[in-house]
Amino acid sequence: MIIDAISPLDGRYAGKLVPHRKYFAEKGLMYYRCKVELLYVLALDEAGLFAPLNTTEKANIQDCIDNFTDKDYQRIKEIERVTNHDVKACEIFLRERTQLRDVNMLHFALTSEDANNLAYTFMLKDYLEAQHLPQIEAVLNKLIDLAEAWKRIPFPCRTHGQKASPSTAGKEIAVFINRITRIYKELKRFTFLGKINGAVGNYSAMLAAFPDFDWLNFAHNFLRKHGLEPNIATTQIEDHDTYATYFNWTRQINNISMDLDVDCWLYISKDLFSEKVKAGEVGSSTMPHKVNPINFENSEGNLMLANSMLTFLSDKLCRSRMQRDLSDSTVQRNMGSALSYSSLGMTELLRGLNKLKINEGNCRQELQDSPELLTEPIQTILKIVGVDDPYTLLKKVSRGQKPTRAMLMELVKGLDIDQAVKDRIYKWEAVDYIGDAVRICDLAVEAAREAMQ
Known part of the structure; x- marks a missing residue:
């Protein structure tokens, strides 16, 4: 600290x-550039x-890649x-560090943005x-x-904040499993774009030096070898559209996680969930009994902050004046901050989930x-046995009222329907x-496990 x-x-x-310093600290950026x-x-x-x-030069290059020091x-x-x-x-540092006989190989025919776009992209990819993931x-x-x-x-549900048809606690958790898994799969197969094509994207300096060499094919093979897809038409800068896509998928994971944070917070407030107590922790400076859902609250706050930054990054980095301006440079240095706040939010969510308990007795009692x-x-089963407008029939005895089970059964008893x-x-x-809640839960779990294989 x-x-x-x-x-x-x-x-x-x-x-x-x-762990984030390796990627997002200034030292990390310099390492990726080198x-x-x-x-x-x-x-x-x-x-x-x-x-x-020669062998010594190759060894020096590999040593610099493997052992970049303070x-x-x-x-x-x-x-x-x-x-x-x-x-x-x-570039000047690498001349010193690698001791190449022909230092002109370093940064040959490149523009700074060739090094920069790939440095940031390798950083995000790693x-x-x-x-x-x-x-x-x-x-x-x-x-x-x-x-x-x-x-x-069995678990009480709320729609519009009001009591609704019940579910199971596991199935309601499975809703979030299902949502997160969809985005996880997108991120798992995601591929960044890169470019290494010179000052305005036309390989001009490269072709001036070696006009008979296929620089376009060379660049595309280079990028694919290192896990990227070539951006085939660019200005001086790589357009950062895949950065925006990555940030937007991250935002969506964060939005889902915030939704889970809030639901857990609400269920705790209604005594359907509670949290395991850790000895020595304090929930309030004045109320000794308090066990606050601070992890879910911290998660929500950090994810909101992350998303505001990710939204800005997604908007800004896709725009550049004509072939290049430098306004993206200072902005890119804050990508690590946005992703770090996102990581903090997910860390706090996981801490909250690890403390979470269900109050099964309260759930059953409420139902x-x-x-x-x-x-x-x-009212649904009465529709298939010929009762006229059973919805209105049940609405009259229940909406805005508190019918007892005995009242509902007495209503059914008086109907002219089959005894069975x-x-x-x-x-x-x-x-x-609870309908088919158990099977839905199993399907969501199975899909998530399959995605993570």
Whole structure:
């Protein structure tokens, strides 16, 4: 933790974001820039356009990729104080670090944006694969545990805040499993675009030097080799449209998670859920009894903040004046902040879920105390046995009222319908009126597990 940090990401929350520094700190950005430049040198070497690299040069290149140190980063910053250009500082540093005999291979015919777009893209790609997807999987696996444990527990539902037909607790958790799984699958198969095509995207400098070499095919193969798809037509910059797509999928995961945060908060407020108590924790500075749902609240707040930033990033980064302006540069440096707030929100959601308990007795009691919930199945079955307008019949005795179960059964008793139908209705209890909830829960769980394989 930096005790005088301006951002809570580097202060209060620093301990929770240690893995993120590898990707989003300034050192991480410089590392990815250097990595791009060096992978490009290796590709040039394979193409045979320059004198072959010797064993020592290749080893130096690989060592820089595998062992980029704090000292390396500090040297780049020293050079940048003179050049006032970060990418050029990386190039000069790499001349020193790799000791290439032909230093002109470094940054050959490239523009800064060739290095920059791929640096940020490799950064996002690595983060998605190593941190983001595993975090979503952790949330899904916890939700699966809850859904399977609770899939047969009857659960009171609310539509418009009012009592509605019951479900099971597990099936209501499965709704979120289903939603998160859909977006997870999109992120899992997601591929970023990249470009390495020169100052305005036409390979002009490259072709000026080697006019008979197929630079377009070279660039496309280079990008695909490293897990990207080539953006075939660009200006000086890569258009960042796939950044926006990634951020928007992330926003959608966050929106679903916020919905879950709020539902858990509400169910806790109604004593349908509760939280495990941890010794030593305090819920209020003045009310000793309090066990507050702070993880769900913290999750909601961080995800809201993340989404506001992700929305801005998605809007801004897709726009650039003519062939290039620099307004995207300072904005891109905040991508890590947006994704870090998103990660914090998901971390807090998972912490809340790990504390969550269901108050099964309260759930059952609320349903037992709500016989009016049987008006839906009663009026539905009466429709198929010829009763005229059973909806209005049940509405008269229930809407805005508090009918007892005995009142509803007495109404059924007085109807001119087959006794077998009456006997079937007499057996109904609100706690059993859960439809196909268990099977729906199982299907959602199965789909999530299949997606994560």
